[in-house]
Amino acid sequence: MNDAGRAVAPVALLLLWATMTGGAGAQDRYAEQRERMVDDQIAARGVRDDRVLTAMKEVPRHLFVPESVRDEAYTDEPLPIGDGQTISQPYIVALMTSLLGLDASSKVLEIGTGSGYQAAVLSRVAGRVYTIEIRERLGLRAEKTLQDLGFDNIEVRIGNGYLGWPEEAPFDAIIVTAAPEKIPSTLVAQLKLGGRMVVPVGSYIQDLKLIVKTPEGLAQERVVPVRFVPMIGEGADQ
Ligand code: SAH
Numbered sequence: 001m002n003d004a005g006r007a008v009a010p011v012a013l014l015l016l017w018a019t020m021t022g023g024a025g026a027q028d029r030y031a032e033q034r035e036r037m038v039d040d041q042i043a044a045r046g047v048r049d050d051r052v053l054t055a056m057k058e059v060p061r062h063l064f065v066p067e068s069v070r071d072e073a074y075t076d077e078p079l080p081i082g083d084g085q086t087i088s089q090p091y092i093v094a095l096m097t098s099l100l101g102l103d104a105s106s107k108v109l110e111i112g113t114g115s116g117y118q119a120a121v122l123s124r125v126a127g128r129v130y131t132i133e134i135r136e137r138l139g140l141r142a143e144k145t146l147q148d149l150g151f152d153n154i155e156v157r158i159g160n161g162y163l164g165w166p167e168e169a170p171f172d173a174i175i176v177t178a179a180p181e182k183i184p185s186t187l188v189a190q191l192k193l194g195g196r197m198v199v200p201v202g203s204y205i206q207d208l209k210l211i212v213k214t215p216e217g218l219a220q221e222r223v224v225p226v227r228f229v230p231m232i233g234e235g236a237d238q
Helices: 002-021 023-045 050-058 067-072 090-099 118-123 138-149 185-190
Strands: 078-080 085-087 107-111 130-132 154-158 173-175 191-201 204-216 218-227
Touching: 002 130, 023 050, 023 090, 050 090, 050 118, 067 090, 078 138, 090 118, 090 138, 090 191, 090 204, 107 118, 118 130, 118 138, 118 154, 138 154, 185 191
Parallel strands: 107 130, 107 173, 130 154, 173 191
Antiparallel strands: 078 085, 191 204, 204 218
């Protein structure tokens, strides 16, 4: 009798609290899913960088996806973000971010703003983020989402990422989140010596490549096969 009473009381209190807090309860539900996403999908697969893991626990991924897929925001999948584009699987966002080796003073360029989620994650581990989106509707929406959520070290530009952002070059790191067929030479030119670039290269199935610019040339490493939407628009190498 007493044992049953002890078991029931906390549940009743929790239900009462959930009813009273309403929206806050819903927020907490996502926070818990976010924690689990990081532990089970990201840390468990070998991403160890604490600053990246913390950023992934803090950035509200559900607010970067359309309402219709909000409840799937923390699953181990890419999700549609409109205009036929997708937001990458959380693990890939974390992996790419950690490969860039960022610190609080880094200046980073992203090609393919999409929803703005990757830019938001970058902004928590880097000093300043510049991000370019070729589809105006997506770029403007991402800019608004980032502003509304108070990310104030990110600049969004609507334009062709193949051109990079010459006024702000050189960058400590460049991340490309749409797949070009070849490594874009204009972007390599905008990378600092010692800088790192992460880019999915290829057409249907691509290789995620980590490129380091050294005095002797480009050191390249194939990290993992991936599938990104194609990088569109004219590139200097075509
Ligand atoms: N990083 C995004 C997802 C990127 S999806 C996020 O976190 O949500 C790839 C994006 O690259 C798409 O939005 C697509 O429109 C954009 N894109 C494709 N080619 C591009 C180019 N040449 N310049 C800039 N953006 C490009």
